[in-house]
Amino acid sequence: MGMDIQTKLRLALGTMKDQASIGKAMMYNHQQHEGFSNIEIAILRATSHGNSTIDNKYMHEILFHVSNSKGSIPFLAEKISRRLCKTKDNLVSLKTLVLIHRLLRGGNRTFEQELCKAHVSGHLQISIIRYACVTRNFSDPLVCFLHKYASYLEERMSWHVNQGGKLEPIMSKGLGFRRYDEKSFDMAFRILPKCQILIDKVLECSPYDILRSSYHSLAHVAMSNTLRESFQVYMTFCEGIEALVNMFFDLESSAKSLACEILKKGSIQSQKLHDLYQTCKKLVENKNLEYPFVQIISMNHVMALDQFGFQENKVEASHVSISSISKLPQISSLLNRSSELELEVTTKEIKKDEEKVDLIFSTTPTLSSWTLETKISKVWVVFEDEVHNESQILPTQ
Incomplete structure (x- = not known):
């Protein structure tokens, strides 16, 4: 009382x-x-x-x-x-x-x-x-949620709604590898990491405590708004993963290592995002939220790609070492045959690893063969407590 x-x-x-x-x-x-x-x-x-x-x-x-x-x-x-x-x-x-x-x-x-x-x-x-x-x-719980929600909005400020009504990051012009398709590279190495940052902010907005508190009405509104935006970010996330996997075998060794780190983080995030959506379906009182189907990225597939990149780096290092030593006239004739045999054996091992990767990806659902199924519309929707013509209230200045 x-x-x-x-x-x-x-x-x-x-x-x-x-x-x-x-x-x-x-x-x-x-x-x-x-x-x-x-x-x-x-x-x-x-x-x-x-x-x-x-x-x-x-x-x-x-x-x-x-x-x-x-x-x-x-x-x-x-x-x-x-x-x-x-x-x-x-x-x-x-x-x-x-x-x-x-x-x-x-x-x-x-x-x-x-x-x-x-x-x-x-x-x-x-x-x-x-x-x-x-x-x-x-x-x-409300204080903790305020911190997390504010952190999400700080990152959200670096995103905007494009002409198609889709949420996308505001990207500054940067240098890319000209040997790769520019659009695919931007999607895999620039836009995808931005999606992962925003997804991390969404995952931090844990609804377990705040949605059961006395402030549940406002908390439900805030969480519903955040979830709606995360649905579209997840769609872009999937597009980035697909582009990254498709170009993986054409990347240089350093780029392969970076790609594997992105995929490892994506595997963890996909599992957490799946769990978050399942929890919010039960706690968030909003029947208008149309959750997408989250495809969990297999860590075994990512590790197989990582192993392939590691073996390829060994071959390149061995090739560079032998080439530099063979320049010495005293021992160049002795190394020619041994280097050829070593490279032949190592190449066979790499081919076996590559066949193993191909076998794994051919017998199980692969990252690149995902069907990006989702129930949500690609058309940007307004909040449930907004009117449909709200975007027309403010004329173009």
């Missing part, structure tokens, strides 16, 4: 603070720029105290006023950051993070790009370690 009274008292004090902040925003900013004042008021109302989800009308208000106020996105980012830094209420922090997540997809591409630029420039700060509310009790 004491806890109930304490909770009600905290809610009442929080509501009074919200009203005071709203009144201050109306008086202070009205004379300078009415649109900016309305943006701040909408943020305060969207992230008010209380265990309720964000009302759609406040999302509409924010997007509308931003679209009609030139240069307002940095102001929006700063006010959201200030809300996170000032509040001592964990629930308000969670609401603010959910608001950021929704804003990333709420407007058009220009708005999304400008919001990401605000994060890069420091106007939008997400790091949850800065907030006083989470430094009090790390044993609280």
Whole structure:
């Protein structure tokens, strides 16, 4: 009973603070720029105290006023950051993070790009370690979830929704190996590692404790949003694995080693992602989530590829060593025959290992022969608490 009274008292004090902040925003900013004042008021109302989800009308208000106020996105980012830094209420922090997540997809591409630029420039700060509310009790499930969710959003800022409605990483131009197909190389060695980083952030958002807490309604919204995005990232992950396996035998020895490390991590992640989805199917109260079928990557297949690359490195090292020694005129005639015999025997061993790899991959489901089956649509979907025309609210600036 004491806890109930304490909770009600905290809610009442929080509501009074919200009203005071709203009144201050109306008086202070009205004379300078009415649109900016309305943006701040909408943020305060969207992230008010209380265990309720964000009302759609406040999302509409924010997007509308931003679209009609030139240069307002940095102001929006700063006010959201200030809300996170000032509040001592964990629930308000969670609401603010959910608001950021929704804003990333709420407007058009220009708005999304400008919001990401605000994060890069420091106007939008997400790091949850800065907030006083989470430094009090790390044993609280909500505090742990706030850290993990904020970490996910930090990484999510380096992704964007393309014209096809698909989530993809923002890639800077880099140098690739010209001897390989440029698109396949980018998919295997640049996009796939980015997918693995984001998947790690998803896996860290463990729903076991938070979804059973008193904050379950907001936690379900946050986790549903994260899961939806992970479904599309997993599809790109599968495309990257397939491209990597297809080019594996054409890679140089150093690239083969890197490819094996990526595949080993992918094997572990596929198992964890499968388990996470199975758990969320039972705990996350959202029937609209269409989970993909996760194909678990066999570690035995990865180790077979790794062994093949190791044997190939031995052959190359042996060839280099013999070539350098054979330059000595005194013993070159004696080494010619022995080197030929050694290379012949080693080559036969490599061929046997390669045949063994081919046999394994021909008798069991292979990485490259996966059918990337999924139930989800490739068309980007809106959150369940959003309206379908929300993306049209913010016109192109």
